[in-house]
Every structure is written in C-alpha cells, then in structure tokens.
Amino acid sequence: MFKNNLKIAWRSLWKNKGYSALNIFGLAIGITCASLILLWVEDEMNFDSVFPKQETVYYLPTNQNYEGEWRTFYSTPGPLAADLKNEIPEIIRSARTSSENFLFTEKENAINRRGRYADTDFLEIFSLNFKEGNAETAFNRPDAIILTQQTAADLFGKNVQVLNQVIRVNNEDNYTVTGVVDDLPETVTFTFEWLVPFERYSKGVEWMKAYDSNFADTFVELSPEADVASVDAKIRKMIPSKIEQSDTYAFLHSIKDWHLWSKFENGKIVGGQITYVRLFTLIAIIILLIACINFMNLSTARSEKRAKEVGVRKVLGSGKGRLISQFLAEALITAALAAVVSVLLLLILLPQFNIFIEKQLMLRFFDPVHFTSLFGITLICGLLAGWYPAFYLSSFKPVDAVKGAKSKDSSATVIRKGLVVAQFTVSIVFIISTVIVYQQVQHVKSRNLGYDKENLIKMDVNGDMVKNFNPIKADMIASGTVENVALNNSEILSGGNNGSGLQWQGGAKTEDVLISFRYVSSEFLKTAGMEILEGRGFSDDMARDSTNILISESFAQLMGKGSAVGKTVTRNRPYTVIGVVKDYLYGDMYGTSDPVMYFNNPDFARFMYVRTKPGVAMAKTLTAMEEVMNAYNPAFPFEYEFVDDAFNARFQSEKLVGNLSLIFALLAIIISCLGLFGLSAYTAEQRRKEIGVRKVLGSSVTGIVRLLSQDFMRLVLVAILIAIPFAWWAMHRWLESFSYHIEINLWVFALAGLAAVGIALLTVSFQALKAANANPVKSLRAE
Numbered sequence: 001m002f003k004n005n006l007k008i009a010w011r012s013l014w015k016n017k018g019y020s021a022l023n024i025f026g027l028a029i030g031i032t033c034a035s036l037i038l039l040w041v042e043d044e045m046n047f048d049s050v051f052p053k054q055e056t057v058y059y060l061p062t063n064q065n066y067e068g069e070w071r072t073f074y075s076t077p078g079p080l081a082a083d084l085k086n087e088i089p090e091i092i093r094s095a096r097t098s099s100e101n102f103l104f105t106e107k108e109n110a111i112n113r114r115g116r117y118a119d120t121d122f123l124e125i126f127s128l129n130f131k132e133g134n135a136e137t138a139f140n141r142p143d144a145i146i147l148t149q150q151t152a153a154d155l156f157g158k159n160v161q162v163l164n165q166v167i168r169v170n171n172e173d174n175y176t177v178t179g180v181v182d183d184l185p186e187t188v189t190f191t192f193e194w195l196v197p198f199e200r201y202s203k204g205v206e207w208m209k210a211y212d213s214n215f216a217d218t219f220v221e222l223s224p225e226a227d228v229a230s231v232d233a234k235i236r237k238m239i240p241s242k243i244e245q246s247d248t249y250a251f252l253h254s255i256k257d258w259h260l261w262s263k264f265e266n267g268k269i270v271g272g273q274i275t276y277v278r279l280f281t282l283i284a285i286i287i288l289l290i291a292c293i294n295f296m297n298l299s300t301a302r303s304e305k306r307a308k309e310v311g312v313r314k315v316l317g318s319g320k321g322r323l324i325s326q327f328l329a330e331a332l333i334t335a336a337l338a339a340v341v342s343v344l345l346l347l348i349l350l351p352q353f354n355i356f357i358e359k360q361l362m363l364r365f366f367d368p369v370h371f372t373s374l375f376g377i378t379l380i381c382g383l384l385a386g387w388y389p390a391f392y393l394s395s396f397k398p399v400d401a402v403k404g405a406k407s408k409d410s411s412a413t414v415i416r417k418g419l420v421v422a423q424f425t426v427s428i429v430f431i432i433s434t435v436i437v438y439q440q441v442q443h444v445k446s447r448n449l450g451y452d453k454e455n456l457i458k459m460d461v462n463g464d465m466v467k468n469f470n471p472i473k474a475d476m477i478a479s480g481t482v483e484n485v486a487l488n489n490s491e492i493l494s495g496g497n498n499g500s501g502l503q504w505q506g507g508a509k510t511e512d513v514l515i516s517f518r519y520v521s522s523e524f525l526k527t528a529g530m531e532i533l534e535g536r537g538f539s540d541d542m543a544r545d546s547t548n549i550l551i552s553e554s555f556a557q558l559m560g561k562g563s564a565v566g567k568t569v570t571r572n573r574p575y576t577v578i579g580v581v582k583d584y585l586y587g588d589m590y591g592t593s594d595p596v597m598y599f600n601n602p603d604f605a606r607f608m609y610v611r612t613k614p615g616v617a618m619a620k621t622l623t624a625m626e627e628v629m630n631a632y633n634p635a636f637p638f639e640y641e642f643v644d645d646a647f648n649a650r651f652q653s654e655k656l657v658g659n660l661s662l663i664f665a666l667l668a669i670i671i672s673c674l675g676l677f678g679l680s681a682y683t684a685e686q687r688r689k690e691i692g693v694r695k696v697l698g699s700s701v702t703g704i705v706r707l708l709s710q711d712f713m714r715l716v717l718v719a720i721l722i723a724i725p726f727a728w729w730a731m732h733r734w735l736e737s738f739s740y741h742i743e744i745n746l747w748v749f750a751l752a753g754l755a756a757v758g759i760a761l762l763t764v765s766f767q768a769l770k771a772a773n774a775n776p777v778k779s780l781r782a783e
Contacts (some may be wrong), residue, residue: 018333023295027338030291032345033667036353037660038373039282039361041268041352044277047187047259051126053221058252059190060084060218060235063267066500066514070262070267070582076218076250078208080238080401081119084218088234095122096198096216097190101460103636104167104194105168106155106707108635112460115194116217125221132163133179139197145175146195147552148183155623171463171635186360190217199762211242218250228252234498261747268474276657283664286426288377290671292384293419295331335382357656387445417715423672424756431752432727436744437658440735441651443742449493450584454528456643457610457625458491459663466605468632469521475631480622481616487528487605489519493646495587498594505567506560513558516586516594525550525581527611535565545600549575553583555595569597589650592737609643669756673763676712678765708766716760722752727752729781 023530051057054489063070097116104111116122123135123146130138131149140144145167147155152162159522175196208215227731236249243677246390262272281492346363354361364370426498459465464488465472472487475724490496498516507513517522522538522545525531533553538545550567556564575597612621626638728744735741 004085018707022674022677024338024341024673025332026294027291027335027381028345029340029667030288031338031342031381032349033287033664034377035342035363035374036349036547037280037287039350039363040357040359041277041281041284042359042369043187043359043542044260044273046188050185050188051255053125053127054256056222056224056226057125057255057474058220058222059255059258060220060250061253061264061266062214062239062248063248064514065512071514072215072264072267074217075209076216077214077239077242078202078216079211079585080250081216081218081220081241084220084235084238085121087238088231090223090231091220092223093121093125093221095119095125095219097122097192098198098201098216099192100201101462102169102194103171103462104151104155105171105635106165109155110635111154112637112639113193114191116190116192116195117198118192118195119198121196121221122219125219128181131180131182132161132177135179138179141176141178142197142200143174143176144178144197145169146179146181148181148193150172150183152177152180152533187259192476211239221534244262247463258440273653276653279657283660287664287667287671288381289384290423290426290668291421292381294671294674295334295426296415297419301676303762308388328387328465331387332379332382335378338381339378341494343374356453356659358652405479420712420715421719421722422671423668424716424760425723427665427668427672428720428723428752428756429727429730430661430668431755432723432748433731434658434661434665434734435748435751436731436742437654437661439742439748440738441654442659443737444740445648445651446591447585447740450530450582453644453647455612456492456528457612458641458643458646459608459610459639461487461605461608463633463636465608465633466595466602467549469602469608471615472608472628473523475628476610476625479628481613481621481624483611484523484615485611486524486526486609487521487602487624488524488609489602489604489606490516491607492528492584492609492644493586493644493650495594499571502569502571502597504559504569506562506564507558510558514594515555516596518596518598519601519604520598521605522600524598524609528584529611530584531582533580533582534563535577537579538598545578547573547575548578548580548600550579550598552581554592554598555597556580558595571597588739590648590740592739610640669759673759676760676763679707680712705765712760712764716757720756724749724753 034347058075060076062073062076064073065071065443076096078096082098084091085094095118097118099114099116101112101114104113120139128135128146133146137675138144147162155167156165157160162177162180168175169175169179181195185512207213222228232252239248240246256267260272260274260277261269263270286649350361350363365374469485469487474481474760476485496516496518498514499512500514502513502515519537522542524539532550534556535550537550538548551569560569564577564580567577569577581596581598583593584596611627612618622640625640626752628639629636648651727749731744735744
C-alpha cells in the first residue's frame with residue numbers, strides 16, 4: 001500500500017507541475033532559511049565547548065558599587081586567585097591571566113601575536129592538548145613560552161619541531177619554547193596565541209599584590225562534588241574580608257554562560273547573545289511556518305479539482321485513512337524534493353552567508369546532528385504542510401464529490417484567508433523591524449561623539465615609539481600627509497583605567513564616583529578633534545603641567561556651580577584643573593560615559609593616534625607613515641587600524657540583527673508572494689466563465705482586475721492592522737534596552753504597509769491581467 005501511495009502521489013505531483021513547483025520552491029526557501037539560522041545558532045551555542053570541563057570551570061567578574069549602582073567589570077585583584085585556592089577547599093585550581101601583544105622574531109620572520117601571561121593551573125583548568133611538551137613541565141622555567149600550532153608554524157614553518165627553540169620577543173627578551181598546543185577555534189571567549197608564566201609579568205610589581213587594583217582575569221575549577229551556590233557565597237565574601245569594604249565582590253560565572261549570558265545590569269545577568277539566539281530560532285520557525293502555509297493554502301484551493309478523484313476513490317472502497325495517507329505521502333514527497341533543492345541552495349548561499357555574518361559555518365551532511373536536523377525539518381514540514389489538506393480533502397462526501405457539487409463548508413475559505421493574513425502579517429513585521437533597527441544604528445553612529453573619528457588612525461605602541469615620539473611626530477607632519485600625532489594610555493573608544501576615592505572642591509560624596517584616567521601627550525585633544533570648553537590645554541612642557549589636569553565636562557558639573565578651572569582634585573596628591581574638555585563617547589556606545597581626568601604624561605602610552613590630512617590619498621599617507629616608522633622603530637612591523645572601522649565594529653550585533661531582518665523580510669515576502677501567486681491563479685481559473693460573461697457584457701480589463709484583486713487586498717489590509725501594533729510593541733521593547741535610542745516614527749508603519757500592498761498588488765495583478773485579457777469565447781465554449 002505504501003508503495004502504491006507513493007506512485008499515486010508522484011503521478012499527481014508530475015501532472016500538476018506548476019502547482020508542484022510553487023510548493024517545492026516555497027518549502028525549499030523555508031528549509032534553506034531555517035537551516036542557515038540553525039547553523040548560526042549551533043555556532044553560538046557551541047562557544048567554549050572545546051574545553052571539556054563544562055560543569056566545573058568558572059570565570060570571576062567583580063561587581064563594584066558606584067553612586068548606589070552595581071557595575072560589573074571583567075577584572076579582579078592579583079592576589080585573589082591564590083587566596084581562593086588556599087582558603088576555599090572546593091576550589092581545586094585557580095589561575096590569573098593578563099593579555100598582551102608580543103612581537104616574535106625568528107631570523108627574518110617577525111609577527112605580532114596576542115596571548116596571555118598565565119598561572120600554571122591555567123593549563124589544567126582548560127585541559128590544553130599539547131602537541132609538543134606537556135602541562136607538567138611547560139612552566140618550569142622562567143623564560144618558558146607555549147605557542148599555539150599556528151603561531152609556531154608562522155614562526156618556524158609547518159611540520160617543524162620547535163620544542164626548546166629560542167625566540168626573540170619585543171626585540172628585548174629571549175624565550176624558550178616549552179610547549180605547543182592545539183589552536184583554539186574562533187568559538188572561544190578568552191583567546192590566546194601564546195602563554196607565558198604569570199610571574200614573568202608580576203615579578204617586582206608591588207601594586208599587583210594589592211587588593212585595591214583590579215587588572216587580572218581570574219579562572220577557577222571547582223571539585224565535581226562542590227555545591228556551586230555555597231562556593232559562590234564564599235567567593236563573594238573574599239574581597240570584602242581582605243580590604244574591609246563591602247562595595248566590591250567577585251562571583252562565579254560559568255563557562256557555559258561566558259558567551260550567551262554576558263550582559264549585566266546592576267550586578268545581575270540580564271541576557272546577552274542568548275537574546276539573538278532565541279530571536280533567530282523563533283524567526284526560523286516562523287519562516288518554516290510561512291512556507292508550510294503556502295502548501296496548505298494551495299492544496300485547499302485546489303480542492304474542487306480533486307473532489308471527483310476523492311469521490312471515485314471512496315466509491316471504490318478507499319477509506320478516510322487510506323486517503324489521508326495518500327495526501328500525506330504527496331506532502332512528504334514535496335518536502336523531500338524541497339529538501340534536495342534546499343541542499344543545492346545551501347551549497348550556493350553558505351559562502352556568501354558566511355561573509356555576511358563574518359563566521360566560517362560549515363554544512364556537514366554526514367555529521368549525525370546535521371543530517372538528523374535536515375531530516376527532521378523535512379519531516380516536520382511535510383507533516384505540518386500536509387495534515388490539514390489531507391484531512392480536508394478526505395472529508396468530502398462521495399456523492400457530492402462525484403456530482404461535482406461545490407462544498408458549502410466555508411471553514412476552508414476562512415482558514416485559507418486567515419493563513420494569507422498570517423503570512424503578510426509576519427512579512428510586514430519584518431519590514432518594520434528592518435527599518436527601525438537600521439534607524440537605531442544610524443542614530444547612534446551619527447550622534448555627537450565629542451571627537452572626530454574620520455581620518456584618525458590608531459597604532460599600538462611598541463618598541464621605541466614613546467622614546468622616539470618627537471622625531472616620529474615631526475617627520476610624519478613634514479611628509480605633508482599628516483596633521484598631528486599624539487599618545488594615549490587608552491583606546492579612544494574604550495573605558496581604560498579608572499578608579500574612585502577622589503576628592504575635589506565643590507563636590508559632595510565624591511569618593512563614590514568612578515573616574516576614568518587618561519595619560520596623554522599634549523597634542524592628544526587636537527589630534528582626536530576634541531574641544532576645550534574652558535581654560536587651556538596642556539603645554540609641551542610636561543614638568544610645567546606635572547600638577548595640572550584637564551577634566552571632562554561631566555566631571556566639571558560634579559564640582560557644582562561656577563567655573564571648574566582653578567579648583568583642585570586630590571588623587572594621592574592635589575592637582576589643579578587648567579581646562580574643561582567637552583564630553584566624548586567611549587565604552588557603551590548607547591549610553592553615557594564616565595567623567596574623565598587627563599594627565600600630561602605620555603610615559604604610560606599604549607596607543608599612538610595619527611590625524612591624517614583630508615584630501616590626501618590614503619595609500620600615500622600610509623606609505624609615508626610606514627617609512628617614518630621603519631626609520632624609528634624598525635624592529636616592529638607597521639600595523640594600524642582606522643578608528644572609524646573600530647567604531648563601526650562596535651555595532652556588530654545590531655548590524656547582524658538588521659541585516660538578517662532584511663534577509664528574512666525578503667524571504668518572507670517571496671514565500672508569501674509565491675502562495676499569493678498560486679492562489680490568484682486558481683481564483684482566476686475558478687472564475688474564468690464569470691470573467692468571460694462579464695467581458696461579453698462589456699466589463700473593462702481594469703474592472704476585472706479590480707474585481708479579482710480586491711479580495712486579496714482586503715486580506716493584506718487586515719494583515720497591516722494586525723502587524724502594526726505587534727511590531728510597535730516588539731520594537732519598543734527592543735529600543736528600551738538602549739539608554740540612547742530613537743523614537744518610533746509613524747511613517748515607518750505607513751511605508752511598510754504601502755510596500756506590502758504594492759508587492760501583493762503586483763503579484764495578484766499578473767494573474768488578474770492574464771485572466772482579464774483571455775478570450776471570452778474560449779471560456780464560454782462549453783456552455
């Protein structure tokens with residue numbers, strides 16, 4: 001019987017090629033879309049899964065209280081890791097790390113790589129797999145360094161044994177390779193390309209031994225039997241017990257949550273990437289449902305064509321169950337063919353999708369998870385798309401069906417119209433969401449940043465760049481391609497160093513305010529395009545300004561009424577305010593930034609900023625800069641980053657949401673229009689004699705097109721009325737998660753509605769025009 005059902009199903013599909021093609025292509029688009037989303041979701045869910053100790057490894061962030069609000073930071077005091085292991089029995093391993101860039105030199109080969117200073121326990125906590133050397137002895141010597149396979153290959157070449165090789169680091173120190181470990185995949189939160197014993201970093205540095213300096217990443221491994229809540233409670237008490245303060249504490253953050261649950265508000269986890277994982281999973285389901293709706297709509301619309309077939313089969317003894325199985329077989333074959341088409345589409349589209357989302361997703365057909373997922377999606381689509389048509393068609397009464405009498409049951413029509421409304425509702429919501437996400441990102445990008453990010457280049461400070469700063473600056477400006485050059489201890493877009501406990505004139509409860517510190521050269525404000533609102537900037541004489549500071553506008557407001565210039569701020573020693581700088585945006589691009597205190601002291605500089613001349617070809621500018629750097633810092637390769645590119649990268653998640661919303665909106669519209677195209681074709685076919693009579697009686701083409709289109713336009717208008725309040729609610733909630741956001745404009749809803757009406761009208765009008773222009777003689781010949 002099963003074989004017979006498949007034969008009949010195949011013949012039916014082959015007989016109605018156009019209808020079958022619409023169904024197959026519609027389902028294929030839905031399966032392809034869902035598959036791409038699920039590949040992305042799988043990649044996000046697998047972050048840090050390369051490390052085997054998923055149940056026992058934790059990172060320790062700190063919550064710190066400023067002005068009554070808990071703020072979360074990814075840094076801890078230096079001595080915390082050792083004290084945790086010594087004082088809490090359930091913690092069997094602990095490790096500090098701190099990241100840094102190294103320049104590796106091997107003969108003529110020089111490469112920059114980012115890695116970590118780390119305690120020995122780090123190797124066991126993350127169960128690093130050694131290709132050369134071993135975890136027990138890798139950190140036994142103070143000049144030890146562990147390389148990843150790729151770093152070793154880049155330095156010494158592929159398939160070369162590098163154990164005990166000596167490499168030059170930062171053109172200053174020699175390190176001995178004591179181990180080579182597997183490369184880390186891109187789906188790792190805390191990455192590294194080399195590891196060096198932490199003692200090499202902390203030796204002789206007294207402030208790293210204090211509890212009032214947060215700088216290290218701290219990881220712990222709990223015993224398998226440990227009660228996590230109990231250990232967390234003990235950890236929260238550790239820092240307060242050491243410094244007798246209750247405004248800072250560390251807490252456990254599981255390795256399973258590092259990527260997906262990384263957003264904190266007032267000291268508590270409130271979300272993170274998991275929001276987008278859930279959102280896109282829901283969208284995948286919705287797209288599949290839209291594709292299945294097409295199948296149901298087209299199948300029920302064709303019901304009268306198959307009514308006689310059903311009647312004859314029932315008269316010949318086919319039961320309802322037999323008919324249901326036959327129609328479900330048709331649906332499953334359609335879904336299987338759609339899956340084959342989907343695989344071809346995935347092979348074509350996946351490389352472009354990877355570029356779009358900046359990942360390297362792979363479709364592994366023989367992976368049990370991927371094969372099972374594709375099979376499961378196909379099966380669900382087939383059953384979901386076929387169940388209603390199967391039960392509906394098999395319920396026809398044989399006498400009425402054989403006579404060709406039309407069904408008086410209006411439920412199918414109501415359901416069909418409801419499904420069309422649902423399809424277009426989703427499409428309109430996607431259109432509105434795409435526009436609003438784009439507006440929000442552009443709104444933040446165009447806000448007053450307090451500096452000019454265009455024509456601004458950042459370079460990491462290394463080698464002799466600080467020592468040779470003045471000649472570097474002079475030669476770059478002399479090249480005619482650069483306006484100014486400056487140094488800063490922090491990236492202009494990032495939070496950098498900060499602290500509290502300061503006192504100043506005119507302020508109340510000043511010790512509780514978090515202030516960011518910037519150690520800059522005198523040219524920094526001019527180079528960055530910042531504005532001095534009051535007073536003066538730094539002079540070129542560092543000694544003259546050794547007790548002077550600049551403060552940001554928000555800092556000056558904390559000093560109360562009157563000018564802040566001339567007032568003092570005490571941080572270990574008193575400093576005199578000589579100028580007020582307009583606030584600039586850093587850290588949270590959607591929020592407000594902390595007050596800033598500037599010092600004229602570039603000795604701590606980690607970054608060099610270069611303001612290039614507008615109108616000069618960037619290739620010429622970069623060539624001139626490289627020549628200068630090669631002259632004064634020849635041991636290090638010339639590497640740079642455009643600040644506007646770094647700024648745009650801050651909106652990666654929002655950009656991804658906007659781009660994917662646009663894709664899903666287009667796909668939803670395409671699928672919906674396929675269904676509308678098929679429905680309008682069958683509607684026109686069913687009413688061909690009516691159209692013929694109307695034409696004979698004098699109806700115009702325009703009148704007939706309007707007649708055939710108006711029912712569908714009513715459905716689209718209903719979809720607009722449903723979609724607008726839902727889209728407003730959803731996007732209003734999304735925007736509320738940002739402290740700096742747009743207001744939703746009514747024109748967005750009008751635009752989306754007009755777009756939906758226009759697209760639907762074009763789709764329906766094609767079939768309506770075809771029907772209206774048909775020869776009425778042919779339509780009425782049988783009468």
